Amino acid sequence: MPTAHDVPPELLERPFTVAEAAALGVSRQVLRGRRFRAPHRGVRVVADLPDSLLLRCRAAALALPPDAAFSHHTGARLRGWPVPGRWSDGVDVVSHRRAPQLEGIRVEHSPWLHGDVQLVEGLRVLVPAWLWLSLAERLPLDDLVVAADAAWRLGDLSREGLRPPVGVAVGRRWVTRARQALDLMEPGVDSPMETRLRLLVLRSGLPRPTVHAPVTVLSGQVLHPDLVFERHLTVVEYEGDHHRTDRSQWQHDLWRYAALEAAGWTVVRFTADDVLRHPQRAVSHLRGVLARRPSHAEMRAVVAQTDVWSTTTRISATEG
Template sequence: MPRAAKIPRELSFAPFSGSRAVAAGLITKRMLTGPAWRRLLPDVFVHVASFEPDDHRMWCEAVALKLPSGGAISGLSAAYLWGVDLLPRRSPVHVTLPRSARPTPQPRIAVSHIALDPTDTVSFSGMPLTTEVRTAFDLGRLLPRADALAALDAMLRHRLVRREALSHYLAGHTGARGAPQLRELVALAEPLAESPMESRLRLLLHDAGLPRPTAQYEVRVLPQRALPRPAARGASRGRFVARVDLAYPQWRIAMEYEGDHHRERGTFRRDVSRYNALRAAGWLVLRFTADHVLRQNRQLVQEVRQAIAERHGTQDQCER
């Protein structure tokens, strides 16, 4: 029985250029046609044991081998490598190339043609990648508005970019496509947002002209019988009751986004206890799902508006 060919260590884990590997004497052209290798792109291969069709980093490494000078991985792919995963399944690798570059179209590569300044890119594990601030700049101006806000929220939450740094970068690129959208969203971005749906919910309230809610608010109850208005976020006084996604503390209104994980038995039980505790503390909890945010947003806004009106009226009566 013939012995299996030994796999060079240099080719065992990551994508590689077939022609370069052959030139270096690591493998032969005939071996590349064998079952041990998976072709990802023209002249780019990976060992079959390391092939994962949904591994976006693997695809980024493969695409990086084909980038011309001045090109870089950018957009959602750059955000993914920086630690912010907003990619749909089987997403192509997003790259930015010089205007003069005209590569052969590939279904696994989404190309934008922009002349990047050398200071806009860095080397990331050997891959050319747009910097954190350039990545946020591109996402905030080029993605659809709700997706763009979710991306900015996530970049701020992971401390990849500061609002001031992004505003400063924008001031130097005011003529770029989508700059007005980015200017608006920089002011609306919230580093405490914990999910894209929370970002979308907050944007819905903003677009409806409703007050800006407080994100990730800690509800606490003071021991006194007559409770004053809730303290500002981060106040340490009082017994902790719950932390809510969004809140109008002045009216004791909490808004929670319910993802699919809230259907799990343990999570459901904890939620019931939280909501009962919030109700006992005098809070009204509005619970919304993805269907509310994406398809029933008019109803969502009306429910929030009605809750504010009711609570505002009740507060006025209590203060008389």
């Protein structure tokens, strides 16, 4: 029985076309064995190669028109942006040419989506600004902001860089959502859940916090909490599960919280359960904390009053 060993080594780790194999002297009979699978007509891959988004995209690229580019959820995943759903749900592509119907491939003909492409892992992917705009067609607002925050942190996007393509989309039904996401996106956000926590805070009517604002503690070290309410001397920290399971992370967290509290800051900690399952409870708790905390102006007044009292006491003692 023909085996994969009859195929040149360069074809064993990636998808390839039947024509490419023939040019290397591999017969069609060899490729008909169970050790190969055919993801698309004229395309083959060694059957025991693990299935992945990257493998599926490389196989699809061999069967798509040359101008096709990966877009929407697929393009975002290839760039490392978080998007909802599973990668196995299908592959998203935009193309201006007529494309064959391929199993598991969604080809969109979008005349307005005329952005340039970049190579990512050797694959044609829409440039970041146009890729994010393709997501705006499908994603709800919060998911769109999550993707924007992550892309900004990776250096793929910025608010100013997104304004021109959003302007081109004027008149489309989802452009309002894209504009809202522009106003809500922030640089430096560490995780999707931090984005969702920040959006929850903003929608509650609480003051807009600063993301990772510098806070100097008594040792002189500068910390950067997740969300900072400077006026209320309060910081909010989102704790993913690794804060519980990683001992060194847990110990570092304890030091951070102690240092912040010693410097006069209140630390409020939230988890995914707070954000996703009990958002109103989380908001009520944070609102109560902020209401009880003095503002910076009030703290300065207290300090000034204390200084006056100390000075008066010293003078009285001297005169006595």
